[in-house]
Amino acid sequence: MHKNSAAIRFDEVTLGYGRRPAVHHLDGEIASGSLTAIVGPNGAGKSTLLKGIVGTLRPLEGRIDLTGAAGAPIAYLPQAAEIDRSFPLSVYDLVAMGLWSRAGLFGGIGAKNRTRVEQALASVGLIGFERRPISTLSGGQMQRALFARLLLQDSPVILLDEPFTAIDAKTTADLLDVVRRWHAESRTVVAVLHDLDTVKRVFPQTLLIAREPVAWGETQEVLSPENLLRARRMVEAYDPHAAPCERGAA
Numbered sequence: 708m709h710k711n712s713a714a715i716r717f718d719e720v721t722l723g724y725g726r727r728p729a730v731h732h733l734d735g736e737i738a739s740g741s742l743t744a745i746v747g748p749n750g751a752g753k754s755t756l757l758k759g760i761v762g763t764l765r766p767l768e769g770r771i772d773l774t775g776a777a778g779a780p781i782a783y784l785p786q787a788a789e790i791d792r793s794f795p796l797s798v799y800d801l802v803a804m805g806l807w808s809r810a811g812l813f814g815g816i817g818a819k820n821r822t823r824v825e826q827a828l829a830s831v832g833l834i835g836f837e838r839r840p841i842s843t844l845s846g847g848q849m850q851r852a853l854f855a856r857l858l859l860q861d862s863p864v865i866l867l868d869e870p871f872t873a874i875d876a877k878t879t880a881d882l883l884d885v886v887r888r889w890h891a892e893s894r895t896v897v898a899v900l901h902d903l904d905t906v907k908r909v910f911p912q913t914l915l916i917a918r919e920p921v922a923w924g925e926t927q928e929v930l931s932p933e934n935l936l937r938a939r940r941m942v943e944a945y946d947p948h949a950a951p952c953e954r955g956a957a
């Protein structure tokens with residue numbers, strides 16, 4: 708994990724569905740070891756951008772280079788609504804899945820890795836929950852389990868999509884400690900967030916988007932009232948029936 712170099716580089720990226728762009732004209736880079744919030748109104752393209760970085764959505768134009776990850780898989784936490792909790796899995800097994808990239812699916816996990824699973828469970832306050840089916844967890848307990856799984860993935864790049872939405876203050880504070888720990892370990896962390904107080908308190912860098920970048924840089928400067936108003940107006944003014952890309956078509 709090299710500081711001061713780019714972990715993720717965007718080169719005139721357009722991402723979308725069909726031919727319809729959801730995020731366009733994104734150019735720039737996320738520094739290795741940085742802690743970045745992505746903020747913007749509903750429908751601004753924040754989740755789309757994470758899907759582009761993780762590779763589940765291919766850019767319609769431009770390219771995204773994962774220069775800092777050195778081939779290591781990205782750790783990605785999707786929005787809670789996208790996670791199937793009906794799957795019959797214990798908390799222990801869900802968390803141990805974070806080891807798959809190392810141990811292999813059928814590799815068995817051994818005594819050393821069992822200790823690592825227990826340490827991850829302890830880090831998120833879930834000791835005693837090991838045998839609980841995930842379907843019986845509260846929303847906050849499930850999010851703790853998913854953070855424990857991310858801990859075990861041990862990835863240099865971690866993407867979080869609205870990790871604290873509908874999560875209470877205590878759980879949010881505990882999970883923010885995990886985020887701070889990743890940052891102290893020089894991992895690159897990118898999180899989509901709606902709570903601007905949390906962003907201002909914890910995230911030094913912010914990308915404000917409204918289907919295209921509005922501002923990107925130091926959080927205090929990016930989250931100015933003028934920029935936030937501009938972002939809201941840009942999303943409100945968006946015409947879903949407009950030509951696929953106005954700038955490209957101009």
Ligand SMILES: Nc1ncnc2c1ncn2[C@@H]1O[C@H](COP(=O)(O)OP(=O)(O)OP(=O)(O)O)[C@@H](O)[C@H]1O
Pocket residue numbers: 724729747748749750751752753754755756
């Ligand atoms: N699978 C899809 N197919 C078609 N359009 C989609 C799809 N997913 C998202 N979109 C559209 O792309 C745009 C950006 O959506 P996205 O979910 O990235 O926004 P967001 O900023 O994460 O919003 P929110 O804050 O509400 O979660 C929206 O207009 C949305 O309707």
